Amino acid sequence: xxxxxxxxxxxxxxxxxxxxxxxxxxxxxxxxxxxxxxxxxxxxxxxxxxxxxxxxxxxxxxxxxxxxxxxxxxxxxxxxxxxxxxxxxxxxxxxxxxxxxxxxxxxxxxxxxxxxxxxxxxxxxxxxxxxxxxxxxxxxxxxxxxxxxxxxxxxxxxxxxxxxxxxxxxxxxxxxxxxxxxxxxxxxxxxxxxxxxxxxxxxxxxxxxxxxxxxxxxxxxxxxxxxxxxxxxxxxxxxxxxxxxxxxxxxxxxxxxxxxxxxxxxxxxxxxxxxxxxxxxxxxxxxxxxxxxxxxxxxxxxxxxxxxx
Amino acid sequence: xxxxxxxxxxxxxxxxxxxxxxxxxxxxxxxxxxxxxxxxxxxxxxxxxxxxxxxxxxxxxxxxxxxxxxxxxxxxxxxxxxxxxxxxxxxxxxxxxxxxxxxxxxxxxxxxxxxxxxxxxxxxxxxxxxxxxxxxxxxxxxxxxxxxxxxxxxxxxxxxxxxxxxxxxxxxxxxxxxxxxxxxxxxxxxxxxxxxxxxxxxxxxxxxxxxxxxxxxxxxxxxxxxxxxxxxxxxxxxxxx
Ligand SMILES: Nc1ncnc2c1ncn2[C@@H]1O[C@H](COP(=O)(O)OP(=O)(O)OP(=O)(O)O)[C@@H](O)[C@H]1O
Ligand SMILES: [Mg+2]
Numbered sequence: 443x444x445x446x447x448x449x450x451x452x453x454x455x456x457x458x459x460x461x462x463x464x465x466x467x468x469x470x471x472x473x474x475x476x477x478x479x480x481x482x483x484x485x486x487x488x489x490x491x492x493x494x495x496x497x498x499x500x501x502x503x504x505x506x507x508x509x510x511x512x513x514x515x516x517x518x519x520x521x522x523x524x525x526x527x528x529x530x531x532x533x534x535x536x537x538x539x540x541x542x543x544x545x546x547x548x549x550x551x552x553x554x555x556x557x558x559x560x561x562x563x564x565x566x567x568x569x570x571x572x573x574x575x576x577x578x579x580x581x582x583x584x585x586x587x588x589x590x591x592x593x594x595x596x597x598x599x600x601x602x603x604x605x606x607x608x609x610x611x612x613x614x615x616x617x618x619x620x621x622x623x624x625x626x627x628x629x630x631x632x633x634x635x636x637x638x639x640x641x642x643x644x645x646x647x648x649x650x651x652x653x654x655x656x657x658x659x660x661x662x663x664x665x666x667x668x669x670x671x672x673x674x675x676x677x678x679x680x681x682x683x684x685x686x687x688x689x690x691x692x693x694x695x696x697x698x699x700x701x702x703x704x705x706x707x708x709x710x711x712x713x714x715x716x717x718x719x720x721x722x723x724x725x726x727x728x729x730x731x732x733x734x735x736x737x738x739x740x741x742x743x744x745x746x747x748x749x750x751x
Numbered sequence: 752x753x754x755x756x757x758x759x760x761x762x763x764x765x766x767x768x769x770x771x772x773x774x775x776x777x778x779x780x781x782x783x784x785x786x787x788x789x790x791x792x793x794x795x796x797x798x799x800x801x802x803x804x805x806x807x808x809x810x811x812x813x814x815x816x817x818x819x820x821x822x823x824x825x826x827x828x829x830x831x832x833x834x835x836x837x838x839x840x841x842x843x844x845x846x847x848x849x850x851x852x853x854x855x856x857x858x859x860x861x862x863x864x865x866x867x868x869x870x871x872x873x874x875x876x877x878x879x880x881x882x883x884x885x886x887x888x889x890x891x892x893x894x895x896x897x898x899x900x901x902x903x904x905x906x907x908x909x910x911x912x913x914x915x916x917x918x919x920x921x922x923x924x925x926x927x928x929x930x931x932x933x934x935x936x937x938x939x940x941x942x943x944x945x946x947x948x949x950x951x952x953x954x955x956x957x958x959x960x961x962x963x964x965x966x967x968x969x970x971x972x973x974x975x976x977x978x979x980x981x982x983x984x985x986x987x988x989x990x991x992x
Pocket of ligand 1: 766769770771789790791792793794795796797798838
């Protein structure tokens, strides 16, 4: 109990520090690093959200991409205001994930994973074939309004933080308990009158909405998108963030996203060595810290306090 | 006589080449404890799966409280008041005793304070009152069996179907469990369908017993009638030798 409260305080302080930096800092590169981290954190928390019901949703990549394409179209083709472009990314993800879920959520485990993988790749192929969406080269010149330029990192931080907070609160509620129960034993959940497929659908839609909004943000932060940005690799990386940070709670996913985003930037420009080192770092941390950095830290803390007692 | 709670009319369930349940008809009256017995593989658990909506019957019709429930989902049947447990005791291993029982109460009780009361009352009834914060998977076997009943009973079903609730319990635990089942029937006016292999127990607690053999009903009647039924004696003692 007490450690949970202490954890909340630490998280709040860290968030305040990052926010202050986003407002006050003027180093453009670091600001971008902050925004990439925030986007990756939403991806990791969104992927983890469906892991709560026991499903690995590779479709996370597809819904992120849909949000990005929708946002890009709203801004570049339809001239809609930026907030609408963000919202549209989330709404499209809601609509498509509802349809996708109704068809696929009767499957589970490896079957659902494979179907969601195929879905992501098919959606990506569609982008490459449709001229209107820019084909292989994608869409360029996706800019937020100029007046927002100095505020983009703050906005990104707040929006992504809000989405993560929403998913965190869902997890803490009775809905989150039902998620965990489904992961433990879905037959028991069904016997007490709860529609498992319906709950999984709610879970999928909430996660997809979050990831869809983040996708639209992505388009406006990178200013360029192409089909290759939204392959199955998106959720695979998100899974690495979760595993490295620790999957016991939301903060693990956020910390993992921060560390690997920064690491990937540091390793960039090392050519093919980049991927080797990146992969090596993931493998090494999995071997040394099977329950992630957060789990490792907790064990260290326990060891320490036992030593004193 | 009052209207029966559950009517199964000629239900069958086929798995590929085998008829696990074959043309089985029975009725359960409100307030009674009905026993379902039979040798291994007779089709008892399959019958449970069919009446609770986990399997669709291949043929036949199910009526619960006068409503046709054939083909409804397990969740929908549960919400109408028919809740079952699993033979191998099912619980939410990584969650606390409290959260296990809460999941059982979630659909049945609409407000949070009501749910908490329901959890406490149910836990106390099943001897889990002091263990609300324990993790389900860490409980000893006997208490895990009690918890799987607690989850089902937290929904306060009209018909509670227990698939071998006493398996693996020592004799003290079995006596305690039987007493609890008796209280669930008497104090909460719950109708019970019970499968168990312990003949003495079944004979003692059940008002009526149906005997299954190779998926078909072999006999039905009071414990006294079943005990003296030559077909039943042959199925249990004769066939193998
Ligand atoms: N899902 C299934 N797929 C194929 N066959 C099944 C399935 N479920 C049960 N069976 C078969 O149906 C028959 C009846 O099984 P069931 O589990 O209903 O018996 P039971 O009376 O509960 O036995 P026990 O006393 O061992 O629990 C068995 O031959 C079993 O192998
Ligand atoms: Mg059985």
